[in-house]
Amino acid sequence: MMKKLFLMLLVLLAQPAFAAINATLYKDPACGCCEEYVKYLEKNGFKVKAVNSSDMSTLKKQYGSAQLASCHTTRIGQYTVEGHVPVAAIHKLLKEKPQIAGISAPGMPKNSPGMGPEIKGTLKIYELGQSAEPKLFSIE
Numbered sequence: 269m270m271k272k273l274f275l276m277l278l279v280l281l282a283q284p285a286f287a288a289i290n291a292t293l294y295k296d297p298a299c300g301c302c303e304e305y306v307k308y309l310e311k312n313g314f315k316v317k318a319v320n321s322s323d324m325s326t327l328k329k330q331y332g333s334a335q336l337a338s339c340h341t342t343r344i345g346q347y348t349v350e351g352h353v354p355v356a357a358i359h360k361l362l363k364e365k366p367q368i369a370g371i372s373a374p375g376m377p378k379n380s381p382g383m384g385p386e387i388k389g390t391l392k393i394y395e396l397g398q399s400a401e402p403k404l405f406s407i408e
Contacts, residue, residue: 288315294327295320295340302340305352305382312355332369332396339376348396352380354408357393369396371405
């Protein structure tokens with residue numbers, strides 16, 4: 269009996285503290301900063317499937333990120349995460365589950381993950397949705 273209990277305890281302790289969050293990142297095959305962002309996500313507990321695409325503009329239109337585009341487009345669950353979005357904003361999105369298409373760090377900000385040293389509190393993250401004007405989601 270004690271042996272079975274001990275084995276069950278070992279199995280439970282061997283399980284990860286949290287399940288990895290699955291993400292599919294679409295990128296141009298020649299983009300180096302996209303690879304850096306993949307590493308950033310993986311370092312922060314995401315399981316990333318990187319997919320090379322030669323038609324990123326069609327993907328961005330399909331997933332609702334064309335107006336606030338960056339170099340890569342990531343799908344996490346039902347949401348689109350466009351560009352070099354910090355994981356804090358992604359976790360906020362997944363926790364709050366707002367009725368939006370996703371979030372974006374448009375362009376290629378130098379202070380964002382994968383683009384250079386991340387400077388917290390300086391990066392504006394916008395909602396992807398129906399609004400004609402960009403709506404602020406968070407500042408990370």
